[in-house]
Amino acid sequence: MSFVVTGLSPEPFAPLFDLDEAALAALGVIRMTVDNKPGFPCRITLEDAEPGETVLLLNHQHLDVDTPYRARHAIFVREGATATARVENGLPPALESRLLAIRAYDAAGMMIDAEIVEGAEARPLIERFLADPRAAYLHAHNARQGCFAARIDRG
Helix, strand or coil, X not given: CCEEEECCCXXXXXXXXXXXXXXXXXXXXXXEECCCCCCCEECCCCCECCCCCEEEEEEEEEECCCCCCCEEEEEEEECCCCCCXXXXXXXXXXXXXXXXXXXXXXXXXXXXXXXXXXHHHCHHHHHHHHHCCCCCEEEEEECCCCCEEEEEEEC
């Protein structure tokens, strides 16, 4: 079964990079300089940011549904990210190299299945979840830190 992994749209985050530290702090956002790789996975490009790059650490509502599964968590976005990543039938390296929690949701935003898997071994699980006709989409999270990583849809 084919599938597509997508990052977040850059548009909501771009204006944040123009704010000073006080304005960012008022929004609960922290500007950081990347000091190691891996460690700062951008949720727009679905790549680990390079040392020396600027990222923002912010709280993002990744599951905006009117169910008990509504969710938000910390994410990184890198300065200058202008295009949403789209990877077909595989995982980008920033996901493939991490332990993932993959969660399947129905059209109403209710979780119908979930599993922990090494990113490099995730394809069969993704295909199994998407083969369930109840599954509308999947979310991948970094299993250790809990942060949202990417959305996965049928291809």
